[in-house]
Amino acid sequence: MAMLIKGGEIVTADARMRADILIESETIREIGRNLAAPPGAEVIDAAGKLVFPGFIDPHVHIYLPFMDTFARDTHETASKAALAGGTTTFIEMVCPNRNEDALEGYYLWKRKAEGASACDYAFHMAVTHYDADTEAQLRQIVADGTASFKIFLAYKNFFGVTDEEMYRTLKLAASLGVIVTAHCENAELVGQLQQMLLAEGKTGAEWHEPSRPESVEAEGTGRFATFLEATGATGYVVHLSCAPALRAAVEAKLRGVKISVESVLPHFLLDKTYAEREGVEGMKYVMSPPLRHERNQAALWTALEAGFIDTVGTDHCPFDIEQKLLGASAFTQIPNGIPGIEDRVNLMYTYGVRRGRLSLHRFVDALSTRPAKLFGLYPRKGTIAAGADADIVVYDPEYRGTISALNQYTSNDYNGFEGWAIEGRPAVVTVRGKVQVRDGRFVGEPGRGRMLRRSTQHVEAPEALYAC
Ligand code: URP
Ligand code: ZN
Ligand code: ZN
DSSP: OOEEEEEEEEEOSSOEEEEEEEEETTEEEEEETTOOOOTTOEEEEOTTOEEEEOEEEEEEOSSOEETTEEOSOOHHHHHHHHHHTTEEEEEEEEOOOTTSOHHHHHHHHHHHHTTTOSSEEEEEEEOOOOOTTHHHHHHHHHHTTOOEEEEESSSTTTTBOOHHHHHHHHHHHHHHTOEEEEEOOOHHHHHHHHHHHHHTTOOSGGGHHHHSOHHHHHHHHHHHHHHHHHHTOEEEEOSOOSHHHHHHHHHHHHTTOOEEEEEEHHHHHOOTTTTTSSTHHHHTTOOSSOOOOTHHHHHHHHHHHHTSSOEEEOOBOOOOHHHHGGGSSOGGGSOOOOOOTTTHHHHHIIIIITTTSSOHHHHHIIIIIHHHHHTTOTTTSSSOOTTSBOOEEEEETTOOEEOOGGGOOSSSSOOTTTTOEESOEEEEEEETTEEEEETTEEOSOTTOOOBOOOOGGGOOOOOOOTTO
């Protein structure tokens, strides 16, 4: 069935106009003023609303065996949460651990998502070891349409790779034209600092941040950049949290390293005092890299607006209170992760755009267009243009509400942003031309989502600061 979205203010990464959008057969057919609705078309009145391209979360964990437990969401719950918050595509990390077979892991993750996700999705393939089979397996995975890798410099002996494994992964990625995303913390230093703190009787969640200080993340970021430079690979730093790591990444960009930067929702809005709260209240806020001293937030916002931080993801990773309590006697056992897939768009709009820290175009760019470009989804996703998938967010900037775990879709018994005010919310969200959300509630088809296959020739080198 056709659909006409009428009278809204269309905002993309680089344009703004009042116009109608005609949708036919899952894609945008035409954009223009005073378009006529074809017979039988559904008409959506977007007067007074902002009309954005569907938002893309480039970093989520849904199925995740980690720290002796499993993240709480299913693809059904996480995708409903994503859609309710305006995210129409997510990219999930496929994370077998270093003792598991990469290809088996890849097909396991695919099976988990298939027929269960209400929105479209893609994967980053984690490379957690590199042995005689790895190259052939990764070639097969790339040929299947998963054209981005993930490496962890942290989590020694579990997800973490050695420098040699990082080098081999980057060499292969460079030859295939595949972008490599990286969690950048020095695993050895984290392990040593954890043992030292525990030996001193420092066992609470407040010691998580001191066990992974800013310098440890800056070292990982700088080392990743050095390896990118040596191999010619294209890289993407995930969840960058602090000014010293930002300096390392920007310094690398300036000297021509093909490196992009993602920061995630919690690091813009929450600081380490949240993890210093008493008991399980602090444990809720344990993630890695950790929540930082609040002085870092101004640096992140400034770098985001300037484009030195390319994208905003969530690192969505829900563990419930019972799971967080696994770390009651040692912070090293607290499952790492903070959920956010449902709230990223509304919180970045409220505390970024409405507070004057982020322009509306950069907001669309960082939360939709740049992820689409970097990960080979553009222009099918990430913009509003004729021929693009009809993933549209009709956004109500007049909505006023409060975040609460009581009405979230994310499968968890708390929300790290409980009680936070939001000033804006999706009124209508479409996935390939079908309404999946109205007024913040899921009204659609649970299994509608499709896996997005990406080809390597679409991988975009980060926009250059090379000339600087
Ligand atoms: O704390 C986090 N970030 N949990 C998920 C795993 C990861 O490092 O991305
Ligand atoms: Zn990570
Ligand atoms: Zn992550």
